[in-house]
Amino acid sequence: MPKLPEDERSADQPVRVRTITDLAKLAGVSPGTVSRALAGKSLVNAKTREKIETLARDHDFRLNQMASRFRRQKTGVIGVVIPLGHDRRQQISDTFFMTLLGYLADELTDRGYDLMLRRVIPDKDEDWLDRFIGSGMVEGTIVIGQSDQFERIEDAADGYQPMVVWGNHQEGQRHCVVGTDNRLGGKLAAERLIAAGAKNIAFLGSTEPIEFAARFAGAKAVAERMGVSIGVLPTHLNPDRAADEIAEHFARQDHAFDGIFAATDLLAVTCLKELQRLNIPVPESMKLVGFDDLPIASQTQPALTTVKQDIAAGARCLAELLLRRMEGENTESLILPPKLVARQTA
Known part of the structure; x- marks a missing residue:
């Protein structure tokens, strides 16, 4: 059946509210007013805010959580970046990467965060880390592997607190590492x-x-x-x-x-x-x-x-240290002990 113009629809046909704009039309206000009202801002008078909140409840409407987080300067997203400067043909489907990423996803999603994954070839993108952490899309960053990018990671750590790296620790380094000895x-x-x-x-x-x-x-x-x-x-x-x-x-x-x-x-x-x-x-x-x-x-x-190397424990430590650094704490690196697992090939 062809879509009817709004003035030809039945008066009892329910109005579908999917976006802020839909709700704004229904309330007779601007989308910005709806956004401010649902965010509890005092700039909206009490009567208008009550009207908007009532309409939102009646239509089971909730602000998009991501948009709301952006307005509060909180994205709810942790960036995970894998630099492959040493071997550009290595794949992130590598079983080690997938195992660590799986544990990381469990740890971070349990804490209410989403993950944004990026694979980079540093010689094609010299500013790969600066652009990623400065994008405004992530609240914190986990770098998996130092590859041949140690100095670049060190430089970023000088001005960027919420970053933790899976890798090897060297005496005197400035970036925070979780890894195996x-x-x-x-x-x-x-x-x-x-x-x-x-x-x-x-x-x-x-x-x-x-x-x-x-x-x-x-x-x-x-x-x-x-x-x-x-x-x-x-x-x-x-x-x-x-x-x-x-x-x-x-x-x-x-x-x-x-x-x-x-x-x-x-x-x-x-x-x-x-x-x-x-x-x-x-x-x-x-x-x-x-x-x-x-x-x-x-x-x-x-x-x-x-x-x-205890990958599950490593993922747990990466998540914990990153969240502490996101709160402003200057955490130390954490080195996990390896263990020989003797089987049949030696």
Whole structure:
């Protein structure tokens, strides 16, 4: 049926009130007056405010919460940004990111906040952090990973209080971090490989990201102390690219190493698949240790020995510290202890 002009509609046809403008027409006032009245502003006289409130109740109308928060300079939104300066082809569908984001969403939505997610390639957007925190769209910011952006994050921290970073802590840094003791985690991984009989260890991954560099440094310190050789097999984090690079490493090195410390569980799982394709038995001929203890680590065959970082606790701490900083508190960084989870690959 074609839509009737307003003056031809039945007098008893209900008026649908969906927006402030609809309610304003019904009340015979401006949308701004409706907004101020429902916000309880004293600029609207009592009689008009009572009329508007009554109409709003009769039509079950509520101000859009987001618009109301903007007027109060509160958006109810926490920004979560993932900088990928070290590996622009890495995906935020990476299991580590998704696991941490899932826990973060639980923590923040339970506290009444929504999340705004952004993935950035810093060399394409040099002002990525300044523009994000200055957009007016977020009340606080969580940065997942320092990548190769440590100095940029430090600069932002000088003038922006409500920011917490998941990453590695360095003595004297200015930005607030929640993360795992990556150097200790690297030590645990190397000690496990050596105890399992490894004489030549390879670190699988990149040492460019700060967290990975700390993991390698910890493993290297143990290897040198124990008289065991250790080298680096540079590998990207994009799964398709990593698989090809790992295959090339094995072909070029001719299996000169007998122990592998992978920078992440996903790299370890990809490596395990290549070892199985090459019929190299694990752990008999090759020992393998990962890092993260993602759910997949216990599901591989054989099950992956790895270094656990408590992602759930990390997400909880990120949320708690950020909310405290949003209230003006100058919180300290929090470093969580790693734990070796011994399974079957080492």
